[in-house]
Amino acid sequence: MIHRLFTIFVFLLNTVLFSHPTYTVVVDPGHGGVAKEPMSVYGDKYDTITQSYLEKYKQGTEHGSHTEREIVLGLAREVQKVLKLTETEEGFEKFTEYLKKFSSSKSFPRIVLNGHLTRNSSFELDPQSEDVNAPYRLYDFPNPKTSERTKGRLSYINSLKPHLVLSLHLNPAGKGQVGGMAAVLTPGYATFKILKDISDGKKKPKAFLNSPWSDWLVFAGGWSKLENAMTDAWIYFHGYWADKSGKKADLSKFEGYRQNMVTWRYADKRGWENLLKANSQGPYSKSHAGFRAEGSFWEREQSKKEIWRREGGREGFGGDNHYVTSELMRFVQYGVREQLQNKKGEYPEMGPIQKPYISTYSLPTYTNAICAFIEIGYINRKRDIKILTEHKKETAISLAVGIYSLFVGLEMKKPKMMPVIPKGKPVNWERYGKYFEEAESP
Template sequence: MVFLSSLHLHKFLIILCFVFISSLEAVPVFRIVVDPGHGGIAKDPKGQHGDKYDSVTQTYLETYKQGTEHGNITERKVVLDLAKEVHKILKLTETEAGWKEFEGYLKLFSKKTDFQRVVLESKLTRESSFDDDPSSEDPNAAYRLYDFPDPKTGVRRKGRLSKINELKPHLVLSLHLNPASKGQTGGMGAVLTPGYKTFSKLKKISEKKSSANSFTNGPWSEWLIFQSGWSKLENAIADTWIYFHGYWSKKNGKDTDLSKFEGYRQNMVSWRYADDPNWEKQIGKPGPYATTHESFSETGKFWEREKGKKEEWRREGGKEGFGGDNHYVTKELMRFVQYGLPVQLKEKDSPYPELGPIQKPYISTYSLPTYTNALCAFIEIGYVNRSRDMKYLTVNKKETAISLAVGIYSLFVGLDVKKNASLPYLPKGKKVNWERYETYFDDVL
């Protein structure tokens, strides 16, 4: 038996520590933000408890979006519990012991036994909801999407979008629920926002410089109807005005509705693409703050970003035909859930359990996919009033979380998924072309 002196033991431990740290440094590290939607409360007065604070009018433009509920089931709790489970599984990749457990999950999906070692560095956007501190004077402070002034000091505080950008993630997984309408069987769907290319096309349609057929016959035609009584095209054009001008259009698509102001959202976020101080002085003048198409021009840091190639890769074209890499990462994670849950829950000699299908995407000018420098997997992962969906997201939340975590791994390095003809969806198992984004994910602050 060899005995080491305390000096030699100390040197040995230093060398061992150095070797361990060096080996970890050789492992690729990918940054993920897991975002359970909402968390706050829709509470009056809006001027005190709202969201989307506008420095021009110095007020909140929206009542806080609390999320959907059904009976005693709330979106904020279901997605928070699921997000915590996903976060916990991703954290396994940060240690050698945890990686062994994570490899076991990978083997549920792949015949391979050797997997590329990575670290999936996970952060949560929230770990609580307003219910946890119901007596708070500002119950939405931790949950607002946009920056806002501290009610006591007036100092600008960061909202969720700014906090996400501060973490410089490669991928954001944002989890939400929807209410199902009559006859809707449940399932899940992607939430998408197109890029400048599509909004520019819609702008030309509203100016009568392009045919509406280019929209109605195109991949973005299933636009969300948020204004009842308006067509999908009319809703899309209203969103286009919001995207470019901050204001709605009137139903005719040609005129500004100055009574409906959504704000200059790029300046409600702390990031490098906000305009310089005193930008408010340009409002109403020809340029990026004009209130008509005729006098509008896309100038400034934000619009240069929007017109850039990397934004086009994120939000246009891509493996799914439209929606760019955002659509691919979202739909691929849904395919992993559609595959992973039946595989994990199937009992011997019984058929695979059935899930609700992948629905058509929800398309609008959403904030998260627009105002973050990350690929956004924004998923309406279930319908709050469909018991089958809620069972999979609560009783089987670990299996759902494993499916999402394995899917996230695949997005970064790829995965050879076992073929299974009995299931309606098979993940593609193809990694994203992260390399072409170069320093995009870091160039946000």
């Protein structure tokens, strides 16, 4: 009897969800774990070659009583609540009232935004676990008792086959930094190939310095943006850092073959570790001259769909990843102001949209979904934190309405003196076909 009732419930749920166009959205509140010692137990980025974690868990930024992990978790939960409204007719009526704050349209296409959270907790709330970082790691890792492979966050996201991932983070502001928000981007194969060719003497530095990607994140102190970018290209192709000259691998700094740290169809074939001994030529070569972009991951990286995701596009570079990130930031800038304006029509002050952060970030690379990776505020700027804590509902509504617009479009109201107005244009989802369903292992 119970089984029959459950079957009926599932049937009715599917009838509600799938009688309208349905899109899967993953909301990823960044971090969640703790940078705890020893790294051999609590680290991330598990490498099957050395059978060890290659880095400490990145627990995120903190300032005073505020932590990145808790602020973005609170916001992510609010976004999920608003997305869930689209699953029922009654809920969509309420969602429509939110849409009317942004658009003068009289009717709105009915869709379902099937939302998922990558985490609903943080390590402080789950102290009984022996491995406090187990629910929060990005990459796969072995169960310490059984040695069986456990899926990390990237593998979990790919298993959900999402169309869109919204990853929420905070930054610490440096001296003179006024706050605001910024996109986080990783380029496609073509840009890394330019950097590889510069390292190899086949291209001049201007090939990169004259590109829109030239404002690269400086993570190696005392190195130029070009030197940091060339090192990231070595990490992307070889798994190793480069020396400062960018001419050869620094074998003391290994980041791992990250495509093989994820459970998905683009991982190399089982036993790939045995091929490392013959590494002078091929995908595991430690030199640019010997490197060959061979295997399913590198085929994927050079495909049209990855070009669409990560290169070119409406923002001029960064592909659909850049567009969706910028568009959602514009929706927050617009929506928070519109919802919180006073009786005189005056808008609250907000920090600006900053230039993107560019490096070899994992989430935009190792998921097939279009990825909106947002540093949505600066933890040590009171104005940003006030909006994200005291007005997280208005922020969440703005993000959810922006997500809706990315799927069907939205004709925006254009109030006078509104400094930022979203474009309201949807992504060309049709050209991707079933790409979002293909990342999971066959």
